[in-house]
Amino acid sequence: MRAWLADCELNLGSPQRRAVLLLCGKRVVAEEELVDAVWGENPPPAAVSVLRTYASRLRKVLEPDRGHGEPPRVLVSVGGGYVLRIPDSAVDVRVNEQRAAEARKA
Template sequence: MWRDGREVELSGRKMRAMLAALLLRANHVVLTERLVSMLWGEQPPPTAVAQLHKYVSQLRTKLGPECIVRHGAGYQLHIGQNALDLHVFDRGVRAARAALDAGRPAEAAQEITAAQTLDRHGLTPPGRCC
């Protein structure tokens, strides 16, 4: 994760797992119940929701308060269009499929090769996560 051109270090497995869960559903609400289940499984501790709120608070401190927003019974991580390698990869694959469907195999090959060789260092880290 990057913020203001610097890599953000995250400590603890649960905080990293929570960030991963939010990133996989970036710009969508992830229910608190789902996050608890992902972090602790079928038998979460009685303090799971309180711990989850603590992780959100810590992530907000590191990423900026506007990046993780509470929506009803869940949280939403706001990120820009090119902030996540997965999104850039998916767009490359869709472009390759479209080119192939349109009868442009050379263009399709270029698109899929670019998607497969995606390297975070080739992308400009976003100034903010949001």
């Protein structure tokens, strides 16, 4: 998984952090679901805390211009989980799925 801000590729960090970002799609993903997806059956004792650290670090990378105290706009906490709020046109997979659907209709 790769991401850009304008013309700069972003450093998304470890594979675990990338997985969190990848899993947080258009729907809210519960922390427990993310813990299971990232660590499987043997999560570390502080998995939820580590997950929150991943989210915080991802937010700094995704929104470097966000001011102190401003709520996140991209990776948003919602009711014990996270959701990624970016337009479909900014995600290659979503664009490809839309084009494939349009091609099937044609």
